[in-house]
Amino acid sequence: GGVPGGSPVGSAAGSAMGSAAESAGGSVALAGPAEPARGHSRRLFIARTVAAGATAVAAGTVGYGTYSVLRGPRLKRITVPLAKLPRRAHGFRIAVVSDIHLGPILGRAHTQRIVETINRTSPDLVAVVGDLVDGSVADLGPAAEPLRGLRARHGSYFVTGNHEYYSGADQWVDHVRELGLRPLENERTELAGFDLAGVNDISGEDEGHGPDYGKALGDRDPSRASVLLAHQPVMIHEAVKAGVDLQLSGHTHGGQLWPGTYVAELANPTAAGLERYGDTQLYVTRGAGAWGPPVRVGAPPDVTVVELASTRA
Numbered sequence: 001g002g003v004p005g006g007s008p009v010g011s012a013a014g015s016a017m018g019s020a021a022e023s024a025g026g027s028v029a030l031a032g033p034a035e036p037a038r039g040h041s042r043r044l045f046i047a048r049t050v051a052a053g054a055t056a057v058a059a060g061t062v063g064y065g066t067y068s069v070l071r072g073p074r075l076k077r078i079t080v081p082l083a084k085l086p087r088r089a090h091g092f093r094i095a096v097v098s099d100i101h102l103g104p105i106l107g108r109a110h111t112q113r114i115v116e117t118i119n120r121t122s123p124d125l126v127a128v129v130g131d132l133v134d135g136s137v138a139d140l141g142p143a144a145e146p147l148r149g150l151r152a153r154h155g156s157y158f159v160t161g162n163h164e165y166y167s168g169a170d171q172w173v174d175h176v177r178e179l180g181l182r183p184l185e186n187e188r189t190e191l192a193g194f195d196l197a198g199v200n201d202i203s204g205e206d207e208g209h210g211p212d213y214g215k216a217l218g219d220r221d222p223s224r225a226s227v228l229l230a231h232q233p234v235m236i237h238e239a240v241k242a243g244v245d246l247q248l249s250g251h252t253h254g255g256q257l258w259p260g261t262y263v264a265e266l267a268n269p270t271a272a273g274l275e276r277y278g279d280t281q282l283y284v285t286r287g288a289g290a291w292g293p294p295v296r297v298g299a300p301p302d303v304t305v306v307e308l309a310s311t312r313a
Contacts, residue, residue, distance in 0.1 A: 072113035073097070073288040073301040075121065078274060080281060081309040082194070082245050084225035089193025090310035095123035095152065097303045098231070098250020099287025101163070102143045103134035105294050111146040114288050114303065118150060121305050125154045125191075128181060129250045130161020130201055130231030134291070137171045147179045154191060156181045161231040161251065162203035163291075169204065184229060186212040194225035194308070197244075201231045211235065217242045227308075233268040233284050240280045247282045248306065254286035254299030261299060272299070 085092075095118045102111060118126055128147075133140050150156045158181040164172050173183045182189075184198025199211035217226065228244045230236075232251045239247045254272040255261030264271040274283045288301045 072110075073117055073303045075117055076285075076302045076304040077307065078283065078304060079307045079309050080246055080274065080283065081311050082225045082281075083311050084194075084223065084245060085308055085310040085312075086193050086225075087310050087312050089191075089225075089308060090312075092125070092193060092308045093121070093123045094227070094248070094306045094308070095121055095126045095303060096129060096248050096250075096283070096285050096306055097126070097288050098129040098285050099131040099161070099253055099289055099291070100128075101131060101134050101287075101289035101291050102140050106289050107140075107143040108146060110289065111143055115146045115149050117303050118152075121303075123152045123305060125196070126150050126152045126156035126181075127229050127248055128156065128158045128176075129229050129248055129285070130159055131163040131250065131287070131289075131291075132158070132161070132176070133167050133172060134163055136168050137175045140167075141175060144175065144179060147176065147181060150180065157196065157198060157229060158183045159198040159229045159231060160185075160201045160204060162201050165201065165203040165207060169207070169209065184216075185209075186215040188216055188220065188226075190224075194227055194245075195220055196227050196229070198229040199235065202235065211238070213238050213242045217244065225308075233270050233282060236269055236277050236280065236282045239282075240278050244280050246306075246308075247280065249282065249284045250287045252284060252286070253291065253296070254284075257295060257299070 097114060097118065100106070100111065100114060132144065158176045160169050160173065173185065177183055184196070186199050188195050188197035197216045199213060199216050200209050202210055204210045211230070217228070220226070222243055225245050226243070228239050228247045230239065230247055230249055233249045235249070236247055252264040252268050252271045255264040261271065268284070269277070270282050270284045272284050272286050274281060283304070283306060285304045286299050286302050288303055290296055290301070
């Protein structure tokens with residue numbers, strides 16, 4: 001009664017339709033999880049790209065920070081008016097350098113670059129304000145040798161920093177004297193127009209060689225202008241009591257590495273630059289070297305020429 005071969009054809013057609021539907025159904029079934037998979041891959045790609053970018057930026061920042069130290073300090077110039085400075089001393093220039101930090105990485109070439117930077121300014125006086133070294137004279141004497149080449153009309157002077165007391169302060173004081181610098185160990189000298197004084201770093205107190213302001217500044221003519229070399233900015237409070245007109249300091253490195261800049265600002269009355277405390281002014285250099293890794297970010301090393309100005313000129 002039926003069409004010949006009808007049943008097999010119908011069965012094949014049904015089977016084909018079923019396979020097509022099954023195939024289509026399979027495609028639909030796979031489409032669901034594919035989209036989340038693609039989304040996960042995209043997020044992973046973005047995360048890896050961001051991480052690679054951050055690594056590249058960090059490496060570039062550290063690289064530039066290292067270069068900024070190894071190429072030598074920048075030269076800065078500031079003018080500081082002093083009411084007591086006589087006209088004849090107007091324009092007197094002091095090259096201030098601190099925190100050279102000679103050590104295993106920053107050696108003789110580092111010192112030579114600093115000396116050349118200073119000598120190019122033809123200063124009247126050089127002030128090395130502590131933390132010259134991170135090691136003994138036996139190890140670092142050759143690295144300090146270029147200091148012998150410093151040139152200034154009224155000589156070069158040195159005061160201790162805290163790192164000298166970790167490195168044999170007495171030996172270093174003797175050695176810098178041999179190199180032609182004059183250490184000011186709680187003492188002063190009278191120059192044309194002002195008194196130059198220097199005090200030991202407060203770290204010397206543990207060895208019985210701390211700062212002595214009475215010895216350095218007592219019995220002097222208070223009508224004369226005075227400039228004090230003192231490594232740490234916190235020593236400004238004693239300088240104010242002693243009637244100092246200008247204190248020159250270092251120690252902070254300006255923070256050296258961000259966010260260390262904020263720490264330096266919290267730990268010191270002035271982290272970098274010139275500020276006034278009553279009748280006393282304080283200038284803090286960022287220093288010419290680096291402690292620990294030879295890297296600086298946001299606080300480039302400097303040598304500063306401080307030009308004294310007479311308000312009577």
